[in-house]
Amino acid sequence: MKGSFALVTGIHWGAVVLYVVATVMVVVGQYFQKPQLARRGLQVAVPGLVLHGAGLLIWWRMVGHGPYIDRFEVLSSNAWILLAAFLVFTIPFPRLVTAGVVVLPASFILVALGLFFSPEMKTLPPTFRSVWLVLHIIFYKIAFSAIIIAFAFSLFYLLIRRGRLQKLAKSLPDLEGIDSYAYRFAGLGFTFWAIGMLAGSIWAYQSWGTFWNWDPVQTWSLVTWAVFGIYLHLRRFFAWQGERASWLFVVCFALTLVSLFLTPLFESSIHAEYFK
Known part of the structure; x- marks a missing residue:
């Protein structure tokens, strides 16, 4: 069980690192009018989202219920859906990319806060x-x-x-x-x-x-x-x-x-x- 906890925690921290890198790229790209850099930042966020999603699925299997009880899982799932929805919205509305300077930091902060709350397995x-x-x-x-x-x-x-x-x-x-x-x-x-x-x-x-x-x-x-x-x-x-x-x-x-x-x-x- 300790190994599973460490795996989930490590996966989430890996996602946080990718989100931080994506944030830096999007913020620099937007402020210095380098749209290609901002777009690449969103591309970096995609593997982070996949990694993050894998961590949530492993956690889901461990606890036996969806991520909506413990503070860690609530904040983590909020961050995942926030970023997933944002990336989907940017497809028909490319001008939304600029909102990434708020959405991406919010995503990694939510995940990091969840990790600092120390994940706990709770019965539904x-x-x-x-x-x-x-x-x-x-x-x-x-x-x-x-x-x-x-x-x-x-x-x-x-x-x-x-x-x-x-x-x-x-x-x-x-x-x-x-x-x-x-x-x-x-x-x-x-x-x-x-x-x-x-x-x-x-x-x-x-x-x-x-x-x-x-x-x-x-x-x-x-x-x-x-x-x-x-x-x-x-x-x-x-x-x-x-x-x-x-x-x-x-x-x-x-x-x-x-x-x-x-x-x-x-x-x-x-x-x-x-x-x-």
């Missing part, structure tokens, strides 16, 4: 054995990925608007285009978050006989989703854009972090086994 509670739970988790992870990309473009807008990141700005669309990317990926995150909540409600009914019981995680998830809805509503019907929309999205992003990583720590939560 009976109520967690449901296909609806798997769908619930997958959709939330996809939503989280879209939200980070939207956050990256909101951050770009705020910094470029203030005269910073001028070299990076040359690799990005104009301010209107940056704002549009933030809006569109926020909408994507909002949609997948809603589907994740719906799947979670069905799982709750299957496990506890009720669709909703105002559990702290459920409540904060609903609040976060509602704030995202307000953001999108203000943009669509009240013509909010630019700085005030970007600042509002920063608030949305902060609520996302609270909802996904802080509220599960409440002992009163039915999600108390998650992220412990």
Whole structure:
């Protein structure tokens, strides 16, 4: 067993090294207007993603359940889906490559944090054995990925608007285009978050006989989703854009972090086994 732990840890650190190299290449490529270097950086991230995925699969086989209970496996799987989704999105939207200066560091930081939390093998509670739970988790992870990309473009807008990141700005669309990317990926995150909540409600009914019981995680998830809805509503019907929309999205992003990583720590939560 110790050998398996060492193998999984070593594989994850190998992925971190590749992600760091990819980050350096993408950041240098974007800041110094070397698009080929940035593209090669994404290519370096691909074997890291494969290695990372292999580590998660080995861990999955070791513990006998999906990577969604222990802090290590939650953070690691979030990072994997974030980077996988980002690489897929860059195929139809090449201008998204610039968001790699945020996505790639977020990926290796999440994996490294998971490793520092010391991986533990945990038994999956009976109520967690449901296909609806798997769908619930997958959709939330996809939503989280879209939200980070939207956050990256909101951050770009705020910094470029203030005269910073001028070299990076040359690799990005104009301010209107940056704002549009933030809006569109926020909408994507909002949609997948809603589907994740719906799947979670069905799982709750299957496990506890009720669709909703105002559990702290459920409540904060609903609040976060509602704030995202307000953001999108203000943009669509009240013509909010630019700085005030970007600042509002920063608030949305902060609520996302609270909802996904802080509220599960409440002992009163039915999600108390998650992220412990």
